[in-house]
Amino acid sequence: MRAFKVLIQKEFLQIRRNAFLPRLIIAFPIMIMLIMPLIMTMDVRNVNVTVVDLDRSTTSHRIISHIEASDLLTLVSSTAEYGLALQALEEGRTDVIVQIPAHFGRDLAVSTPKKISINANAVNATKGGIGMQYVVQTIARTLAEVRGEESPVNIQELITTENRYNPTLNYRHYMIPALMIILFILICGFLPALSIVGEKESGSIEQINVTPLSRFTFTLAKLVPYWIIGLFVLTIAMIVAWLVYGLVPVGSIGLIYLSSMLFILVISGFSLTVANFSDTMQQAMFVMFFFIMIFMLMSGLLTPVDSMPRWAQYITYFLPPRYFVEILRSVYLKGTTLVEMWHNLAALGGFALLFNTLATITYRKQV
Amino acid sequence: MHAIEVENLSKSYGKVKALDAASFAVRNGELFGLIGPDGAGKSTLFRLLTTLLTPESGKATVNGLDTVKDYIAIRSRIGYMPGKFSLYPDLTVEENLEFFAALFGVTLEESYDLIEPIYKQIEPFKERAAGKLSGGMKQKLALSCALIHRPGILFLDEPTTGVDAVSRSEFWDMLSGLKERGITILVSTPYMDEASRCDRIALINEGHILGVDTPQGIVDGFRSPLYSIRSRHVFALLNAARQQEGVLECYPFGESHHMITDSAFTKERFMKAMSGFKDLEVKEIEPTIEDMFIKLMKR
Numbered sequence: 273m274r275a276f277k278v279l280i281q282k283e284f285l286q287i288r289r290n291a292f293l294p295r296l297i298i299a300f301p302i303m304i305m306l307i308m309p310l311i312m313t314m315d316v317r318n319v320n321v322t323v324v325d326l327d328r329s330t331t332s333h334r335i336i337s338h339i340e341a342s343d344l345l346t347l348v349s350s351t352a353e354y355g356l357a358l359q360a361l362e363e364g365r366t367d368v369i370v371q372i373p374a375h376f377g378r379d380l381a382v383s384t385p386k387k388i389s390i391n392a393n394a395v396n397a398t399k400g401g402i403g404m405q406y407v408v409q410t411i412a413r414t415l416a417e418v419r420g421e422e423s424p425v426n427i428q429e430l431i432t433t434e435n436r437y438n439p440t441l442n443y444r445h446y447m448i449p450a451l452m453i454i455l456f457i458l459i460c461g462f463l464p465a466l467s468i469v470g471e472k473e474s475g476s477i478e479q480i481n482v483t484p485l486s487r488f489t490f491t492l493a494k495l496v497p498y499w500i501i502g503l504f505v506l507t508i509a510m511i512v513a514w515l516v517y518g519l520v521p522v523g524s525i526g527l528i529y530l531s532s533m534l535f536i537l538v539i540s541g542f543s544l545t546v547a548n549f550s551d552t553m554q555q556a557m558f559v560m561f562f563f564i565m566i567f568m569l570m571s572g573l574l575t576p577v578d579s580m581p582r583w584a585q586y587i588t589y590f591l592p593p594r595y596f597v598e599i600l601r602s603v604y605l606k607g608t609t610l611v612e613m614w615h616n617l618a619a620l621g622g623f624a625l626l627f628n629t630l631a632t633i634t635y636r637k638q639v
Numbered sequence: 640m641h642a643i644e645v646e647n648l649s650k651s652y653g654k655v656k657a658l659d660a661a662s663f664a665v666r667n668g669e670l671f672g673l674i675g676p677d678g679a680g681k682s683t684l685f686r687l688l689t690t691l692l693t694p695e696s697g698k699a700t701v702n703g704l705d706t707v708k709d710y711i712a713i714r715s716r717i718g719y720m721p722g723k724f725s726l727y728p729d730l731t732v733e734e735n736l737e738f739f740a741a742l743f744g745v746t747l748e749e750s751y752d753l754i755e756p757i758y759k760q761i762e763p764f765k766e767r768a769a770g771k772l773s774g775g776m777k778q779k780l781a782l783s784c785a786l787i788h789r790p791g792i793l794f795l796d797e798p799t800t801g802v803d804a805v806s807r808s809e810f811w812d813m814l815s816g817l818k819e820r821g822i823t824i825l826v827s828t829p830y831m832d833e834a835s836r837c838d839r840i841a842l843i844n845e846g847h848i849l850g851v852d853t854p855q856g857i858v859d860g861f862r863s864p865l866y867s868i869r870s871r872h873v874f875a876l877l878n879a880a881r882q883q884e885g886v887l888e889c890y891p892f893g894e895s896h897h898m899i900t901d902s903a904f905t906k907e908r909f910m911k912a913m914s915g916f917k918d919l920e921v922k923e924i925e926p927t928i929e930d931m932f933i934k935l936m937k938r
Contacts (some may be wrong), residue, residue, distance in 0.1 A: 476721050
């Protein structure tokens with residue numbers, strides 16, 4: 273027990289004496305939380321629209337003025353020639369073309385008019401798709417207004433929509449829990465591996481190996497400091513999320529810490545296992561990079577697991593961050609409780625046990 | 640029972656045979672030297688005996704305990720100082736000592752009397768980071784750490800490599816002091832001149848033990864007349880001497896050459912044959928351990 277205490281003290285002493293690590297541990301989460309949510313946005317703004325108005329009626333003017341008034345859409349030009357509009361689309365000056373057919377306004381009043389056609393540049397699929405949707409909504413609203421003035425029932429009032437759990441459709445709120453997980457993966461994934469391989473490179477691990485210290489104690493002593501550091505980083509990230517973005521978890525903070533503790537164990541245990549198989553820092557770094565890329569891109573951190581191909585969805589079941597992404601997002605944004613999340617917690621617990629057992633077994637005091 | 644017994648111990652790294660059927664024994668309380676050049680297999684032997692490596696074949700016991708089966712029991716009974724400084728450079732002198740004391744479950748105070756003669760010399764710098772110590776001080780700290788748990792047997796792998804001549808001599812004095820306290824010491828060194836400070840030595844080269852004896856015994860085993868020859872024309876002399884009858888070996892040795900001869904050799908005939916070298920000096924000398932090493936190596 274005394275040996276364990278001294279080992280942990282030594283780890284913290286070494287981290288504190290390191291010129292770089294303490295700054296990294298404090299500055300890194302703050303920087304990531306301050307800057308990344310502003311940058312990592314899928315919100316589509318500034319969609320450029322060109323209107324080909326062949327109608328030139330009050331209705332078409334109303335559509336154009338609504339497009340102009342929208343803060344998401346920018347009216348680039350209104351022309352009577354489709355060719356000019358297409359040229360603008362090709363040159364990238366516009367993202368969406370709206371063509372209003374001749375006599376549209378007149379036909380609308382009496383019967384079913386010819387259809388308005390909308391063309392979007394879908395090279396950037398998200399911008400094209402969402403931009404087109406904005407335009408459709410804007411036009412639909414205009415038409416509803418026009419019809420509403422004529423009929424007693426306001427069409428618009430017949431439909432109500434609401435985005436649950438993220439009422440303002442704020443992409444930031446979706447990304448903040450993901451950024452916290454990325455912080456865990458980077459800090460608690462890399463540092464333990466580098467710490468062990470560093471000891472291998474300096475040779476101090478030989479001195480440890482000739483002591484009667486058990487490999488379990490040694491592995492555990494490498495784990496605990498990063499556990500504490502990980503929870504410290506989480507706390508910083510949560511405070512920044514609250515102060516800067518006003519995001520507080522809807523669900524229980526206790527559940528967030530509990531699942532984070534499990535996840536740090538998983539990722540640090542994994543890191544220690546990688547370190548046991550690596551002789552140099554470079555080797556450890558590259559192996560970690562390989563897995564971290566997979567963790568980041570395939571665990572639903574950035575893109576939803578549901579929209580992946582079926583085979584990839586099966587692979588995600590073997591990626592521990594997948595379970596944690598689900599827990600953290602739904603506890604943070606939906607207020608999901610422990611009871612609903614128990615199978616994800618159990619999966620994390622299983623991975624924690626697996627990786628740390630592996631880390632203990634593969635740490636060889638004798639070659 | 641011997642403190643250390645090595646029987647036909649072998650270890651390979653891939654195709655390279657680092658240690659090839661080595662056998663020797665170290666008596667209790669002995670200061671035993673392992674003498675050999677770099678790459679001779681000294682460090683491999685140390686790592687096998689300190690239970691860091693497992694042998695390919697053969698057997699070794701330390702304090703009667705098998706290095707493979709009883710490795711855990713061995714670890715608390717031995718002290719090991721690796722060839723490369725491997726304490727924590729970012730911890731201070733005192734922190735390093737206390738850290739290793741805790742790992743062995745002892746305190747600095749309990750072992751202070753044993754390490755005092757060594758630790759006293761670096762105690763003024765106890766607040767300094769170990770990585771910032773000079774070579775000699777690092778070595779004293781490493782020795783203190785290796786002694787912290789009062790081991791019965793001390794393994795020192797090239798402790799004097801890269802240390803200045805004064806510190807080296809001091810270090811051997813310290814080892815003599817430890818030996819008086821009943822500690823068995825196995826020490827390796829590439830410096831042949833340090834062999835005379837040991838009770839007994841083993842010569843090792845390319846994984847083979849060439850011979851085990853007291854330093855005097857090793858030298859006495861030489862048995863061939865040995866001459867030292869010198870001239871200003873160093874290289875020409877070496878080539879010419881090698882051609883002469885009765886000369887078994889001639890090799891550079893510092894500023895002169897050493898020449899091993901057999902019974903067919905006479906100094907007079909040699910002088911006459913080499914009369915081309917005006918400043919030639921030839922004198923018969925006592926062999927050193929290095930001469931013996933070269934003789935055994937060439938055989």
